[in-house]
Amino acid sequence: MPNVPFFHVDAFTSDLFSGNPAAVVPLRSWLPDALMQRMAAEHNVSETAFFVPVGPGQWHLRWFTPSTEVPICGHATLATAFVLATELGEAGPFRFRTASGELGVTRDGARFVLDFPANPPRRLSGSQPGLAAALGAVPREVWKGRDWICVFDNAETVRALVPDHGRIAALAGGEQPGGPARVIATARGDDGVHDVVSRYFAAAVGIPEDPVTGAAHLQLMPLWAQKLERDTLVCHQASARGGTLWCALAGDRVRIGGHAVLYSRGEAVLPEGAGRA
Missing domain, CATH: 3.10.310.10 (Diaminopimelate Epimerase; Chain A, domain 1)
Structure with missing residues (x-):
């Protein structure tokens, strides 16, 4: 061929x-x-x-x-x-x-x-087994959309996470019953430029840490638009490579510029x- x-x-x-x-x-x-x-x-x-x-x-x-x-x-x-x-x-x-x-x-x-x-997530009550141990830190809030979403008190905690990728791969809670779970860690931005900081872990689908994840922001944008009372946000994914996403919530759609x-x-x-x- x-x-x-x-x-x-x-x-x-x-x-x-x-x-x-x-x-x-x-x-x-x-x-x-x-x-x-x-x-x-x-x-x-x-x-x-x-x-x-x-x-x-x-x-x-x-x-x-x-x-x-x-x-x-x-x-x-x-x-x-x-x-x-x-x-x-x-x-x-x-x-x-x-x-x-x-x-x-x-x-x-x-x-x-x-x-x-x-993909608006819903807030969960109570602790979620295995999440804190997998991430190495205890989130302030846990939400669930397609993925687990762990909200932390500050961006520095998100940047400093050293997750156990084996434990993340073993988590339950994928979008389909028995499907692979993926985890987003996020916090409000702290540098005066970015409104939101996040990281994304998906070892179960062959990606221990995804550098910049558009699909994560389909969930993060409704969550943070509600928290910050704004429908346009500048987001930073704080992986080793890093990346910037200009996001806007428009009804049931998310527009992501990059x-x-x-x-x-x-x-x-x-x-x-x-x-x-």
Whole structure:
């Protein structure tokens, strides 16, 4: 089969070697699922996005971690729109058909703005078994959306967490019964620039700590908009790589703006017959 092009993009950043890396793979038609999963494992970044055109300004889009396909991903969607705009000559706006419905991306100057469904969490009462031990600190509040959300008293506590990724992977409470649990740690910002600070842990899906997580902010934005009584917030994900997200709550939607930068272009040299289902 012909070689398959791919792009490596750092999303939610203007600087190389920060933000969240994604591999983006344009396709004319779908490859077998098992092959796409193996390619994602070979790329070994938090998500690889594969897309297929379906009409003017529209594409089917799927995302794979190194170990599994996921139903939604913010940074790899941003990276896909960036590749379409800057490498493949598409003007946008961009509409993606996905497992989570139709998702949109527009441009606002140098930023790409995601339009995703909000996922408001609910506050839980009482302690939640295993969370504090897994994170190494006791949260002030625990909320539950798609993921566990642990609210801490200050941003420094979030930055200083040294979680036990094995314990996090063993937690119950995934979005589906018996599914993998993922944990968000968050606090109010303390630097006069960022309103919200967070970190994201997802060892059960092959990502011990995700550098910058758009899907987390679909849950964090409704929570913090309520707490801070504002519908626009600047958020910082305090991983080692770090990244900034400009977020706005608009009814049942969250708009997330961010930058992206290209790291590399390449081709996957696949064996003959690899594209056959």
